[in-house]
Amino acid sequence: MPEHEAGGSLATPAHEVRDFLRRRREQIAQRWADEPLFRTVFTASRDEAVEAGKAVVDALARVADAQQVEDPDAAGFSAVREQLARMGAARSRAGLSNTQVSSELAALWPPAENLLVAESDQASPEELRAWSTTLSVLLGTLRLVAMQTALSETQSLIDRQRLQLLEVATPVIKLWDGIVAVPLIGTLDSARSQVVMETLLNAVVDQHARFAILDITGVPTVDSLVAQHLMKTVAAARLMGAECVVSGIRPAIAQTMVHLGLDLGTVKTRASLADALGHCLHELGTNIVNAAPDGAGRR
Amino acid sequence: MSEGLSRPAAGHVPVLGLGDVLLVTLQGDLYDSTAHRLQQDLAEAIARSRVTGVVIDISGVEIVDSFLGRVLAEIAAQAELLAARTVVAGMRPAVAVTLVELGLTLPGLRTALTTEAAMELLARPVVPPRSGGGREGGP
Amino acid sequence: MHTAAGVEARLPIRSDMDLVWVRQHVRQAAAQLGFGLVDQTKLVTAASELARNTLVHGGGGLMEATHVRAGGAEGLRLSFSDSGPGIPDLERALSDGYTSGGGLGMGLGGSRRLVHDFEVESTPGSGTTVRVTSWATRPPRQRGAV
Numbered sequence: 001m002p003e004h005e006a007g008g009s010l011a012t013p014a015h016e017v018r019d020f021l022r023r024r025r026e027q028i029a030q031r032w033a034d035e036p037l038f039r040t041v042f043t044a045s046r047d048e049a050v051e052a053g054k055a056v057v058d059a060l061a062r063v064a065d066a067q068q069v070e071d072p073d074a075a076g077f078s079a080v081r082e083q084l085a086r087m088g089a090a091r092s093r094a095g096l097s098n099t100q101v102s103s104e105l106a107a108l109w110p111p112a113e114n115l116l117v118a119e120s121d122q123a124s125p126e127e128l129r130a131w132s133t134t135l136s137v138l139l140g141t142l143r144l145v146a147m148q149t150a151l152s153e154t155q156s157l158i159d160r161q162r163l164q165l166l167e168v169a170t171p172v173i174k175l176w177d178g179i180v181a182v183p184l185i186g187t188l189d190s191a192r193s194q195v196v197m198e199t200l201l202n203a204v205v206d207q208h209a210r211f212a213i214l215d216i217t218g219v220p221t222v223d224s225l226v227a228q229h230l231m232k233t234v235a236a237a238r239l240m241g242a243e244c245v246v247s248g249i250r251p252a253i254a255q256t257m258v259h260l261g262l263d264l265g266t267v268k269t270r271a272s273l274a275d276a277l278g279h280c281l282h283e284l285g286t287n288i289v290n291a292a293p294d295g296a297g298r299r
Numbered sequence: 300m301s302e303g304l305s306r307p308a309a310g311h312v313p314v315l316g317l318g319d320v321l322l323v324t325l326q327g328d329l330y331d332s333t334a335h336r337l338q339q340d341l342a343e344a345i346a347r348s349r350v351t352g353v354v355i356d357i358s359g360v361e362i363v364d365s366f367l368g369r370v371l372a373e374i375a376a377q378a379e380l381l382a383a384r385t386v387v388a389g390m391r392p393a394v395a396v397t398l399v400e401l402g403l404t405l406p407g408l409r410t411a412l413t414t415e416a417a418m419e420l421l422a423r424p425v426v427p428p429r430s431g432g433g434r435e436g437g438p
Numbered sequence: 439m440h441t442a443a444g445v446e447a448r449l450p451i452r453s454d455m456d457l458v459w460v461r462q463h464v465r466q467a468a469a470q471l472g473f474g475l476v477d478q479t480k481l482v483t484a485a486s487e488l489a490r491n492t493l494v495h496g497g498g499g500l501m502e503a504t505h506v507r508a509g510g511a512e513g514l515r516l517s518f519s520d521s522g523p524g525i526p527d528l529e530r531a532l533s534d535g536y537t538s539g540g541g542l543g544m545g546l547g548g549s550r551r552l553v554h555d556f557e558v559e560s561t562p563g564s565g566t567t568v569r570v571t572s573w574a575t576r577p578p579r580q581r582g583a584v
Contacts, residue, residue: 156510198476201392208412235404236395241388241411266406328461331454331490362461362479364486365548393479401483401548 496520
């Protein structure tokens with residue numbers, strides 16, 4: 001990078017790399033556009049891939065300008081974070097592992113390196129080594145940034161799926177006209193009980209249900225937190241004009257609850273879902289009578 | 300019997316007479332002063348018309364904070380003193396969740412899913428209240 | 439990505455009409471940031487409680503709404519400040535049932551349960567600032583838009 005900038009002899013390797021990136025912006029982007037990472041993500045046109053490549057070159061130049069070649073948090077990267085996330089996501093969708101994406105990112109270095117070497121034939125070997133090292137550190141940092149972004153994307157994907165799972169795991173069953181039931185299976189943490197509460201209350205509105213049964217047969221333990229959630233759900237249903245009955249309190253759970261001194265307050269409880277349904281039907285004025293004359297008769 | 304009961308004016312909530320019942324429909328976001336005014340208007344209207352029930356439809360209300368919660372509780376309590384039962388109808392799920400989280404479960408308040416359900420509830424024979432207060436017993 | 443336009447604001451709290459503006463602004467800002475219906479309702483209710491405190495106990499003041507972001511989550515920070523008499527006993531003011539102005543005593547303690555973060559600074563004689571932050575728990579709806 002010799003002849004231009006006569007006074008630039010004292011420039012740091014980072015600034016030399018910055019100047020190189022700015023000078024060779026077009027060529028680097030052109031070569032990158034042929035690399036799998038860009039070629040397979042930006043499929044609309046080659047120009048699109050070249051533009052995306054230029055955006056990355058610009059970001060690298062900004063980071064080099066700020067002397068932050070080793071800093072993945074450098075402000076210069078912020079402009080391309082979203083683009084990198086999109087590229088990473090597209091490659092993962094195509095079935096690539098994070099490691100594979102990472103090596104595709106690594107493949108961006110040789111083309112840039114070749115250009116640097118080609119134009120630096122008048123530089124001393126020391127200078128060339130310094131620039132080349134800086135460039136490779138800079139691209140390594142870019143790889144780190146891309147991986148960081150990919151990981152946070154993965155995290156948000158997991159969060160999204162977890163939420164969907166919560167919703168799926170909370171079915172609402174219409175048992176009778178005006179009676180809905182929500183069977184709970186598994187542990188009730190705060191996030192889950194929030195979803196349960198909303199699901200139950202929305203079902204009350206949608207089904208015009210005067211009664212909602214929360215069946216906890218499948219809940220392994222009831223601690224004070226779970227008891228509190230149950231009471232909140234019952235209270236909210238009551239405010240809307242529906243009665244919520246908690247059913248499926250197994251003997252062991254009843255024992256623990258008494259042992260722990262847990263009080264469900266005014267919450268109506270029944271041992272089984274059938275008992276709860278019987279209670280609701282009775283309140284609705286619908287009585288189930290056994291057909292057999294010697295049956296147990298009315299509840 | 301509805302003459303003079305509804306006075307729609309700025310900052311006023313109309314009160315509608317339907318037989319033995321007064322129907323109030325709250326909509327949107329209320330000024331505190333409007334809620335206060337409604338509380339007074341209702342007391343007068345109940346005393347004047349000798350209705351036995353009040354239905355407050357809040358299905359169009361997006362939030363109930365502790366102020367509006369207190370106004371509703373007070374309306375119910377004062378109606379009770381005037382021998383009328385109050386039913387709050389149509390509270391939205393999000394509002395109910397929020398009130399409970401706020402710590403306001405309004406235990407003394409009668410509630411119903413819809414205004415129709417509230418009317419039905421009022422048409423049913425009076426059940427003696429479980430926990431003291433109120434003078435339900437008919438004329 | 440979301441823009442902050444329409445989210446950030448400074449609103450005066452001087453009358454019960456201002457309370458309506460505060461609620462409407464918070465509702466609309468929370469909706470814009472992707473808050474679910476229940477989270478919107480909780481935040482608006484908390485804002486209503488706190489704004490009424492500012493009005494009734496602080497003699498009026500200001501609400502400031504700020505868009506905050508952390509780890510890809512969108513949040514809304516609301517700050518209510520007044521230069522009223524301050525709160526002499528914060529701990530007691532935050533406990534349920536405490537009231538000094540004829541409510542149900544749910545104001546501070548209740549609104550704390552409706553938000554994710556809650557901070558109060560109060561200097562007796564020179565005013566109170568309550569800062570609350572809530573986050574949109576559901577990621578903003580942009581499925582398939584990746």
